Amino acid sequence: MNWNPDHYHLYTDHRLRPALDLLSQVTLASPSVIYDLGCGTGNVTSLLSKRWGEAVVIGIDSSEAMLRKAASDHPSLEWKLQEINDFSPVSKGNLIFSNAALHWLDDHETIFPRLLNQLRPGGVLAVQMPNNFLAPSHQTLYELAQSDAWIDRLGKLVRPAPVHDISWYYDLLSSKVQLLNIWETTYFQVLKGKNAVLEWTRGTALRPFLEALNEDEVKTFEAEYAKLLYEAYPQSEDGSTLYPFSRLFIVAEMPED
């Protein structure tokens, strides 16, 4: 999927806050090697580097466009073009951080234990994933893509919800770690502007669907989707739109040797 760094940054404050909430729960004193998986444009990677100034911090992402922006905004940090599924570093990490990226990958049953194996003793895996797949913003998108008019072009892009519930992650990880901190938060986001939820999803969930369509089809699809969104998330009189958004957080700490 092609990412657009400018569009992703439309709602920077709302997208950054969960990363800060995740970071606040990582208590490592002085990690020497930190990986940021799905680092995007590197905003969060640079915060990791600021917090642990002595550490080697490496941002990893599969999008050339996002990494180009990361390297231009933060030239002193290290960036690597790589699929998270291929992540197998020579030097294991003290911290593997991943904000808003792992939900793009299927098969968490394999990925999460594999990431734990890339940590040093006492190392920490810290993950935040959107968990809004059952919300109207996503369900209306999936239903529209599976409607008679669009199913041939878009039906195959509808994935089963990639994020499992908290107890599923607890059962998967608890026997492998010495400390497990899992929580979920719903942020009641107040978005400004016209078609605010459409603009939000255009930066993320809607992208794969638009990429499969030509210019005219994009206009038609977006108009139909915008109408459904407007019914689900009406704009209030002051022009703002309330868009509740749930996110799941996991901080897992490996045992010391």
Ligand SMILES: C[S@@+](CC[C@H](N)C(=O)[O-])C[C@H]1O[C@@H](n2cnc3c(N)ncnc32)[C@H](O)[C@@H]1O
């Ligand atoms: C929503 S952005 C989050 C960026 C950054 N972590 C942040 O918090 O600002 C998701 C990022 O994950 C990356 N991504 C998605 N799937 C990936 C994969 N399989 N391997 C590597 N990167 C991936 C995308 O390229 C994108 O830059």
